[in-house]
Amino acid sequence: IDVSAEVEMKHAVLEDFTGVRCGYCPQGHAIAADLSNTHGEKFMVIAVNAGGYARPAEGWADFTTSYGDALIAQSAVAGYPAGTVNRIQYGQGQKGGLAMSRGSWSAASTEVMKQESPVNLGAKATYDADTRELTVTVATLYTADGDGANKINVALLQSGMVAKQSGGGDTYVHNHVLRDLVTGQWGEEIPAENTTEGSKFSATYT
Helix, strand or coil, rough: CCCCCCECCEEEEEEEECCCCCCCCHHHHHHHHHHHEEEEEEHEEEEEECCCCCCCCCCCCCCCCCHHHHHHHHCCCCCCEEEEECCCCCCHHHCCCEEHHHHCCCHHHHHHCCCEEEEEEEEEEEEEEECEEEEEEEEEECCCCCCCEEEEEEEEEEECCEEECCCCCCEECCCCEEEECCCCCCCEEEEHCCCCCCEEEEEEEC
């Protein structure tokens, strides 16, 4: 995997807390789509279906995972739609936590993308249709020393699913939906000796 050794700016990762029975959530989806169209590969969305609006109910699609409730608790989500950008504190946040209302996502993302990243990432995924086996290899190259514990998080997302959405109708298209965290709830830690300037690390997950 070719990983750049040049200092690069951070990408913005929006964790969009949402649910199929949340009437205002399509507004958040639209904002996220606009940001994605504006910033391209520099902006990524992870739609986390969790909480009361997402819990399984007859007649509604179940997009929940075993990870959602812990992510909501970590972010201190107080209202929907809510989101975190790179899990940083921006402004006051809901209940003083990391979660922000949809009106703050754009400014927070812009702020993140102005910052230099201490590490560059590369990834490659292959899928074997016969065995239904997905293999993901991730590589890192540090252009500065990492700060504290550094962890790799690999998320499996799914797009293009048509299902009922409150505020969006019966044939709403659900995109960027979190289906699994391949590296577990909080990721896998990179050995400290591989997080100093100039160091590299790679790992493969199947």
